[in-house]
Amino acid sequence: MNHLKIKVCGMREPANIQALALLPIDYMGFIFYEKSARYTPNLPNISIPASIKKTGVFVNAEQAMIHKKIAQGLQAVQLHGQESPMYCEQVKTQRTEIIKAFGIDTSTSWESLAPYMGIVDYFLFDTSSPQHGGTGRSFNWELLKAYPYDVPYFLSGGLDLVNIPNALAIKDERLIGLDINSKFEVEPGIKDIDKLQKALKIIRHE
Ligand SMILES: O=C(O)c1ccccc1N[C@@H]1O[C@H](COP(=O)(O)O)[C@@H](O)[C@H]1O
DSSP: OOOOOEOOOOOOOOHHHHTOOOOOOEEEEEOOTTSSSTTTTOOOOOOOOOOOOOOOOOOOOEEEHHHHHTTTOOSEEEEOOOOOOHHHHHOOOTTOOEEEEEOOOOOOOGGGGGGGTTTOOEOOOEOOOOOSSSSOOOOOOGGGGOOOOOOOOEEOOOOOOHHHHHHHTTTTTEEEEEEGGGGGGGTEEEOOOHHHHHHHHHTOOO
16 A cells, blocks of 8 residues: 555644654644634644645635635645535635545445546545534445545544554555544544554554
8 A cells, every 4th residue: 555644633732733743644634613622713833844734624614714724824625514616626726735525424425526526636534424523433434445436535533543454454545544533632632642653653564
C-alpha cells in the first residue's frame, strides 16, 4: 500500500497542537462547526510545519466564512454537511484541497457522489449520523467494496488502536488516508499524544 496519509482532527488547545505538530502526520483538523464538542472559533495562531496541511472542517457553513478561514491559512477544507458540487466548486481555491465527507450506511447511493468527481480532491467516508461526524463509531467497511469511482478517499469514524489494523487490511489503492479523532482524546478537543504515537507506529509499521 502507498504511504497512507494521516489526519488528526478536532484540535484547539495550543500546547496540544504544538505536541501534535512534532509527530509525522499529514493533516491537522480544526472544527469550525459550532455544534461540535471540538469547536474552535479561530485557527490557532501557532506555527505548524508546512508538511502538515491545516484543514478546516465545516458543516453547511456560509461560503464567506470558509473563504475567511482559508485566507487565515488553511490548506484543506473538509465539508461534512449537504454541500452540493457547485458549493464545493465555489469554495475551492487554487491552493486549497477539498475533502467532501459522506456518512456511509446501507442506504448510501454511490451514484450520488458522481457529480462531485473532477471537483473535489478526495472523498471522506465516515459513519452516518445526525451530528454529521465525531461519533466515535465505525461503519460497516464491507460497504466500501461497492464504491465504484477512482476518487481517492479517507476513512474515518471511530478509528482506534483496535480497529486501525483492520483498516490497514483493506486492500484498496483508493484508500489514501485515515482520519483519527475522538477515540484518541482525553477530553473533546484534547488529544492523547502517547496514544496517537502508538497509532502512528501501527500505521507506519515501525
Ligand atoms: O468531531 C466532530 O465533532 C465533528 C463534528 C461535525 C462534523 C465532523 C466532525 N469530525 C469529523 O468526524 C469524523 C469522525 O470522527 P470520529 O473518529 O468518529 O470521532 C472525522 O472525519 C472528523 O474529522
